[in-house]
Amino acid sequence: MRIISGQYKARRITAPKKLPVRPTTDMAKESLFNILNNHFYFDQISVLDLFSGTGNISYEFASRGTQDITAVDAHYGCIKFINETAESFEMDIATIKSDVFKFLEKSQQKHDVIFADPPYEFSTEEFAKIPQLIFKNDLLETDGLLIVEHSKHTDLSHLEHYSHSKSYGGNMFSFFSVATQSETD
Template sequence: MRIIGGTLKGLRLNPPKNLPVRPTTDLAKEALFNILQNQIEFDNIKVLDLFCGTGNISYEFASRGADQVIAVDRSIHCINYVKDIARQHGLTQIKTYKADIFKYLQLETEQYNLVFADPPYDLNHIPEIPKIIFDKNLLLPDGLLIVEHQSMQNLSNHPAFVEQRKYGHSSFSFFKN
């Protein structure tokens, strides 16, 4: 796992093997950030990283100048790892929360420029994520929601769906406010 761009470009991270995660591959992450580079300004954005796992996506946004990155996961081991890496590399804009994602979203009232969700692929409630984000109005105007999921899953029935990009067994579905 490595940081692809920004101030920490090239930094290699080796998370513990016992974390309950399936990190976004470097290939898929690089493709995602190439897409985003043409759509958003990374400076001063607010990002919500749901199911943050190793913090791979959070570090990438922080490295590229995001003003605030909220990283949420239900695993205390993941949260502690993200906190440690953020502290080691001076990523003070990353704030972590240990919580069940769906309970967290029910209580969340902040709005974000970008919400990224990388739930476990076997989670039955993946299609509910866009519904909750838009019903709760958690995106700022022109905000973007990206959900990573198995390529065979289709999330295009949500009215805010824009496109799906496939990278092997993984896909990113994009939703725009």
């Protein structure tokens, strides 16, 4: 994987093979950040990266100037890798080793962008729990976006606060906002 844009553009990151991850593809990540670039000033937002894995999404935000980034993952190896990589790039990424659902139940901090990349094998109920907890606990800023990455075989359009989806190969991003109708197109 590589960083697409910003201060660390074109830097390659190689995660250990033993990590239980499926990093967002460069093509999908580039498309996602083109969308986000039209909605946010990266140096003025707070980002929560859930199921952060290798930290791929966090690095991209940091490279583009985001200062307030929190990466949450339950796997010790993933958190260790993110900490080591962030330190080598001199990126300020806070990491939390926690089950994401337990973290969301306790968290009280609002974010402008919440990105969730859970395992594609999750059931529809497990996927649904992510936006349910985020909106129930009021973790998204009024103009913020929740983006859930999932396989094209998963449909989240029936969930409350759903706005729309974008497909990139076998990857999909479903967008959710505080208002059920969003201008994220």
